[in-house]
Amino acid sequence: MAEFVRVARTKDIPAGEGRAFAVNGRVVAVFNVGGRFHAIDNTCAHQQGPLAEGDLEGCVVTCPWHGWTYDVTSGQSPDDAAACVERFDTRVEKGEVLVAVPGEAGAADGEPAGT
Numbered sequence: 001m002a003e004f005v006r007v008a009r010t011k012d013i014p015a016g017e018g019r020a021f022a023v024n025g026r027v028v029a030v031f032n033v034g035g036r037f038h039a040i041d042n043t044c045a046h047q048q049g050p051l052a053e054g055d056l057e058g059c060v061v062t063c064p065w066h067g068w069t070y071d072v073t074s075g076q077s078p079d080d081a082a083a084c085v086e087r088f089d090t091r092v093e094k095g096e097v098l099v100a101v102p103g104e105a106g107a108a109d110g111e112p113a114g115t
Helices: none
Strands: 004-009 018-024 027-031 037-039 056-057 060-062 069-070 088-094 096-100
Touching: 004 027, 004 037, 027 069
Parallel strands: none
Antiparallel strands: 004 096, 018 027, 027 037, 037 088, 056 060, 060 069, 088 096
């Protein structure tokens, strides 16, 4: 079972936006949807575009490279049942966003991704 890792303060991810973070050897996109935080793999299933840089409309992010869309609450594409990205559990404690991502032993945790 993955442990929760602190990635940011809640104020670091404005409502309606996403940010990328390195967690346990992976890059995770964390989105603020009306004060609720959701995390998915930052890599688009199509051609590996950076999802955290995409436009967020409601709970759907659009990949900035080719327009593929994903529901950030589930990782599932609303347009293509076969397209999805991994979703990760999140929680907020004392104004900080934590994400649970299984990963590699010894990997750096909670660092902003160089995107």
